[in-house]
Amino acid sequence: MSLRLVTVFGGSGFLGRQIVQDLATRGVRVRVAVRDPHKAAFLKPLGDLGQIAPLKVHVGDDASVARAVEGADAVINLIGILYETPRRTFQAMHVDAPDRIARLSKAAGARRFVHVSALGADESSKAVYAQTKAKGEAAVRAHFPEASILRPSVVFGPHDNFFNMFGSMTRLLPALPYYVNDAFRTVRNDQGRKGVDLKGSGGPRFQPVYVGDVSEAVMRCLTEDAHQGKTFDLGGPRAYSMREIMDLVVEQCERHTKVVPVPFWVARIQAKVLQFMPKPLITPDQVRLLETDNVVTGERPGLEALGIEPTAAEAILPTYMHRFRPHHRNVVMRPS
Known part of the structure; x- marks a missing residue:
């Protein structure tokens, strides 16, 4: 499937930055739905002039979300929070927002929908985070049955918060x-x-997955018919x-x-x-x-089913973790 315009909700975050860049590299126009377009201005140089357009959107308002998805061939939802505030609760961000985005995307005629959830999403979990992630998946499926749902473990890369x-x-x-x-x-x-x-x-055990692999999974769900309506558990090659x-x-x-x-x-x-x-x-x-361990169980397809070979953390960490070494370890002595 060819894409002309894709709307990305939460595109100014760590994963969003990678996805926006990968879409732009493929020649797609990207509309980035964010709370503050000025803070998302750093995304514009990732594409050609005018290719990436941050748009102020309030995900709690139908009219605002409808403007964001109007004319989009595909919609990607990356919205997620790790802790609650009085104005940004798990219910609002993980359930109500994807419910509204999926419903209005379907009404606007979007042909693809990719929802990024989280590995371990489970309505029976003791953690409200995992409960609401599972409810958000169900809400997306209710409105957009052919949506692709990705459930990554901890995502790592140069700008990660892990x-x-x-x-x-x-x-x-x-x-x-x-x-x-x-x-x-x-x-x-x-x-x-x-x-x-x-x-x-x-x-507890984790299975960190490289941000580039998650972004590539999103690209393949957007462009390949075989992945529509499926849920994928995404983890790296090793659990730690x-x-x-x-x-x-x-x-x-x-x-x-x-x-x-x-x-x-x-x-x-x-x-x-x-x-x-x-x-x-x-x-x-x-x-x-x-x-609860945050690892792939094998019950659902993973990166391999998308044709992606998982990248090992040991191959990527040296490219950005060196910044935390003692200064003298980064000094190169040259002969006079």
Whole structure:
């Protein structure tokens, strides 16, 4: 399918930036539906003059959303939040917004709809984040049955808020935590002697997926008929425990930061306090989310079904994590 105009909701975010650039590279005109077009102006140089147009849109208003999708061949919804504020709740952003966008996109005659949800979306989850992500998927399906739904694990890349956040923490903290339920317990070794397991199993597991792979998945769902009406679980080639993620960060940053276990009950206490920060490091709902592994189960098709070979984190992290290394590690000595 050829595309002339695509509307991208949430296109100024980390994943959105990559998708907008990839669409522009393919010669598509891109309408970027955002809250503040001025803050999204950095997207314009990613395409030719006039090819990328940020548009102020209020996703809670039918008329505003209808203007954004008018004349679009395809619509992509990337809207998502990790924590709630009084004006931006999980219900509003993860359920009501995709419901409205899908309904009005179908009414406007869009031929393709791609909705980016999250791996682990489940209405029976203890975390409201995962519950509302699942409800948002159902709302999209109700209005746009042939929509493609992508459920990525943690997305990483040069502008991510995952590895970069932990990398910045290595500059400030002597240790990086990983949350566990099974550390600090009495165990017996092969000889039957008692000891204390200080590390546990390593905490929750993640399967980080490269931002370029997720964007390519979106492109293929937009252009290939075979992927319509399907839901895809997107993960990288390897699953890591939280401890392994922290070890990888320390290795890439070339620092002597310790990686230490923290019981989940401590995380819950921390979250009750930190949730009141302007940009919370962790919230009670995120702690509940962390108690479940975020990995591909194989129950749904993944990147391979889209013809995409997953990119390993180890191949990409050195291209941007070097910024967190001690300054002397980046100095190149030249002979006089």
